[in-house]
Amino acid sequence: MDKRIVDLRLDQLEDPRAKTVKEPFEKQYTYGALLGSGGFGSVFAGQRISDGQQVAIKQISRDRVQQWARLPGEVNMVPIEIALLLSLGGGMGSVPGHRGIIRMLDWFEVQGQGQGYLIVFEKPQPCQDLFDFITERGALEEPVAQRFLKQVIEALQFCHSKGIVHRDIKDENILVDTRTGDIKIIDFGSGALLKDPIYTDFEGTRVYSPPEWILHQRYNAGPLTVWSLGVLLFDMVCGDIPFERDADIIQATPSFTKRISKECQSLIRWCLAYRAEDRPTLEQILHHPWMMENSEDIVDLPGKSNIKPSL
Known part of the structure; x- marks a missing residue:
């Protein structure tokens, strides 16, 4: 597979390494x-030595990287995931982040036999990914699914506003804070401009992935994203994804x-429209009647803290 090089214009970023000499990973x-x-590689739990903060550490082998990017102030190219995370507010740069997107704290290039990259992320506590969340609880109540979907869409709107x-x-x-019901989107390894x-x-x-990719290996970013949200919403309210085969x-x-x-079904069917041009935009999803329902009841999640269905 060809390996693509992307020149990112991250003009709004400060060079995260320009001001201080960076200590190696094992010192920090x-x-x-x-x-x-x-x-994508492997993810480990970890701890920051200076203050004991719990982190997640993602290992990426150099030979698994398919897209590379050039950063200001860096001689070597980096995996595009690092560049995208920087532009979304990760690292030591000055770009404000979004609460619905996992924050990259630091990254390191590893030389030698296991050459590749280490990306250090915040690790919300307590949390689990939405796959495990659904596996443990089964299909989610619609108000909980609505709350999660709304947060995902708002985080995606932030990504799109940054050109990602x-x-x-x-x-x-998708990580779920099981105490508050807040979510964070993770893994930008497949991301792009x-x-x-x-x-x-x-x-x-x-x-x-949508029909146009399966049939023609072509798609537009917006309809691709909306199709995946339709699959995700179905997954949340039914307990499994709608399609397994091409x-x-x-x-x-x-x-x-x-x-x-019926309102939830109509939104899912709209997002999963066969023709890309028939699907809604992210903004239209947020204004769908099902998304506009605003129950103030407290939804009880078995074995966990109560979570308000919508904010």
């Missing part, structure tokens, strides 16, 4: 248990396995 952090691994598209929205890439023309590359998750994705007709309100 310690490793903990393995939290997960996949095609995530391209891999799914339950595994937002552009109007057609994309012809995709490194996200196939069962969350043939099912191309049919684009979700079969509801749980008793779901």
Whole structure:
């Protein structure tokens, strides 16, 4: 697979390393248990030595990086994930972040035998990813799903305002604070610069990808994102994703396995419209009647703190 190089114009960023000499990773952090691994690399728990802050440490092998970027003040290219996270408010730069996006605290290039990169993230406590959250509890009550979806969309709007598209929205890439019900989007390894023309590359998750990618290997960023949100909403309210096979994705007709309100079904079907141009925008999703419902009741999550369905 070809490896693409992206020149990012991160003019708003200060060079995060220009002012001080950076101490090596092992002087600043310690490793903990393995939290997960996949095609992206591995993620470990960790701790910052200076103050004991709990962190997550993502290891990325150099040979797994498909997209590279040039940063101001850096001689070597870096994985595009690092550049995207910097532009979203990570590291020591001056860009304000968003509460719905995981914050990168630091990053390091690793030389030698295990050459690659280490990315250090904040680690909200207590939290679990939405996949595990749904696996433990089953299908979510609609007010809880509405609260989560609203936060995801607002975080994605922030990404788009910074010229970035995530391209891999799914339950595994959403962290839930089980105490407050706040979410954070993680893993920008499949992300890219937002552009109007057609994309012809995709490194996200196939069962969350739209018919136009399956059939033609082409898509636009907006409709791709909205399709994945339709899959995500179905997943939350039904307890599993709607499509497993390419043939099912191309049919684009979700079969509801749980008793779901007509308003929620209509939003899911709108997001999962076969034709990209028939899908809503993020703004239109937020103004859909189902999203406008504003229950002030407290939703009880089994074994966890109560979570308000909407803010």
